[in-house]
Amino acid sequence: MVEPIQIAVVGSGYVGLVAAVCFAEIGHSVICVDNDEGKVAALQGGNTLIHENHLPALLERYRNTRVRFTTDLGEATRACQAIFVAVGTPQSDTGDADLSYVEAVASEIARSINGYKVIIEKSTVPVYTNEWIRRVIERNGVARDSFDVVSNPEFLREGTAVEDFLHPDRIVVGTDSERASELLDAIYSPLTGGEYYQQPTAIPGCCSRLNPPILLQTSTKSAEIIKHASNAFLALKISFINAVSNLCEAADANVEQVARGIGLDSRIGPKFLRPGIGYGGSCFPKDIAAFRSVAEQMGVDFSLLSEVEKININQKKRFLSKVRSALWTLRGKRLAVLGLAFKGDTDDIRESPAIDLVSMLLAEGCTVIAYDPAAMERAEVKLPRSSQMQYANGIEEAATDADALLILTDWQEFARLDLMQLHTLMRYPIVIDGRNLYDPKQMTENGFTYLSIGRPSAAPLHEAARLGV
Ligand code: NAD
Numbered sequence: 005m006v007e008p009i010q011i012a013v014v015g016s017g018y019v020g021l022v023a024a025v026c027f028a029e030i031g032h033s034v035i036c037v038d039n040d041e042g043k044v045a046a047l048q049g050g051n052t053l054i055h056e057n058h059l060p061a062l063l064e065r066y067r068n069t070r071v072r073f074t075t076d077l078g079e080a081t082r083a084c085q086a087i088f089v090a091v092g093t094p095q096s097d098t099g100d101a102d103l104s105y106v107e108a109v110a111s112e113i114a115r116s117i118n119g120y121k122v123i124i125e126k127s128t129v130p131v132y133t134n135e136w137i138r139r140v141i142e143r144n145g146v147a148r149d150s151f152d153v154v155s156n157p158e159f160l161r162e163g164t165a166v167e168d169f170l171h172p173d174r175i176v177v178g179t180d181s182e183r184a185s186e187l188l189d190a191i192y193s194p195l196t197g198g199e200y201y202q203q204p205t206a207i208p209g210c211c212s213r214l215n216p217p218i219l220l221q222t223s224t225k226s227a228e229i230i231k232h233a234s235n236a237f238l239a240l241k242i243s244f245i246n247a248v249s250n251l252c253e254a255a256d257a258n259v260e261q262v263a264r265g266i267g268l269d270s271r272i273g274p275k276f277l278r279p280g281i282g283y284g285g286s287c288f289p290k291d292i293a294a295f296r297s298v299a300e301q302m303g304v305d306f307s308l309l310s311e312v313e314k315i316n317i318n319q320k321k322r323f324l325s326k327v328r329s330a331l332w333t334l335r336g337k338r339l340a341v342l343g344l345a346f347k348g349d350t351d352d353i354r355e356s357p358a359i360d361l362v363s364m365l366l367a368e369g370c371t372v373i374a375y376d377p378a379a380m381e382r383a384e385v386k387l388p389r390s391s392q393m394q395y396a397n398g399i400e401e402a403a404t405d406a407d408a409l410l411i412l413t414d415w416q417e418f419a420r421l422d423l424m425q426l427h428t429l430m431r432y433p434i435v436i437d438g439r440n441l442y443d444p445k446q447m448t449e450n451g452f453t454y455l456s457i458g459r460p461s462a463a464p465l466h467e468a469a470r471l472g473v
Pocket of ligand 1: 016019
């Protein structure tokens with residue numbers, strides 16, 4: 005085993021908490037800091053607060069042994085040489101990343117520095133942020149040789165965050181300091197050396213002792229751009245296939261066949277070619293906006309990113325039109341909505357296209373009965389209960405007497421609906437699927453009118469003429 009390293013992780017959200025327990029899992033000793041007292045108390049009590057596979061088990065295993073939680077950043081700074089910053093970098097009104105949380109943390113660290121420290125920026129930030137962190141710390145009177153700032157962007161996906169952290173495609177470390185680089189090498193060595201994967205209790209995934217992840221060392225600025233460029237490219241892929249799906253609808257082609265045909269090209273690959281109601285979540289929308297804004301400030305024309313955003317926004321409007329085309333008028337219609345999270349396997353509703361669509365449907369006068377396996381509690385804050393906005397305890401309850409059922413999130417359980425039962429529960433057997441979870445033929449065979457993305461609409465014979473299919 006490697007020598008355990010004392011690590012501080014600042015921020016205990018999706019990234020900070022996962023990083024904290026995963027650093028413990030690979031043998032280190034972690035102090036996780038958050039300035040939200042309620043969050044810290046909940047974590048101290050063993051409540052993960054977020055829905056992520058493996059997280060409860062890892063928290064249970066390491067809480068109060070290799071991981072402890074505190075609100076005291078000063079104490080954590082003094083106790084640890086490596087300080088990871090994983091606080092939020094939300095979008096500001098201008099589209100830029102709001103870096104005030106990062107700055108606040110940098111200033112607070114500076115006030116407590118008591119020896120050489122490495123401050124590792126894990127939040128997604130625009131290029132030059134590391135340089136600003138360095139300046140802020142120096143302005144607070146810390147000598148330049150007492151610290152280094154490193155960029156170590158995080159690529160985990162919500163829903164598979166623990167697995168992604170422990171089995172990453174790559175670990176990017178941006179630094180110009182040899183001393184900091186050695187510390188980062190040591191922190192990640194149980195993964196890069198393959199040792200972790202030999203343990204019988206290791207979380208399974210795509211890496212192994214013989215196929216460990218690589219650690220890519222770059223300059224700090226390159227590392228910052230790698231993260232923004234990666235997210236922008238993934239969003240671009242989604243918007244691209246959504247634009248292709250619109251063309252497929254116009255030409256009466258099938259986007260699933262087209263996506264497969266494109267994805268089999270090894271230069272393109274099949275991932276992120278799934279058409280739907282657009283990307284959402286806490287990262288893509290804000291990161292694309294921030295990347296575009298950085299380019300603008302540097303005088304670089306990156307209007308391609310504006311197109312990516314435009315297609316994404318339009319995708320929701322097109323889905324609303326689809327609902328209208330199936331139901332004619334919307335006022336007073338009772339709609340079952342399956343899915344509120346921005347994607348399956350998470351309870352995160354930040355920038356969720358499902359939440360936006362439900363808001364649009366409510367504004368049109370529909371009654372919505374929504375069900376999501378994990379995100380309802382969070383959704384209720386955005387979409388409070390009312391006579392028009394109701395929450396169901398399960399799929400059956402949502403579907404009962406519905407004029408149509410809308411699938412808005414790709415949870416696995418929504419791909420396994422009991423179609424016969426659903427047909428008997430609904431007032432009208434109409435399914436409008438924003439995630440293409442079903443085969444249109446299977447739906448018509450079960451008596452449903454079925455509308456999806458980028459594929460010809462399908463309906464039983466008596467409905468087909470009305471829909472023009
Ligand atoms: P989050 O909002 O879930 O968590 C951020 C945490 O930081 C909160 O708990 C907040 O209380 C805490 N915080 C804010 N200011 C603080 C301070 N001064 N001191 C201590 N704690 C403070 O955010 P997240 O989803 O974990 O994202 C964090 C960063 O990682 C963002 O930059 C994001 O873009 C990036 N990122 C997120 C993901 C993801 O899937 N969520 C993936 C990769 C990268």
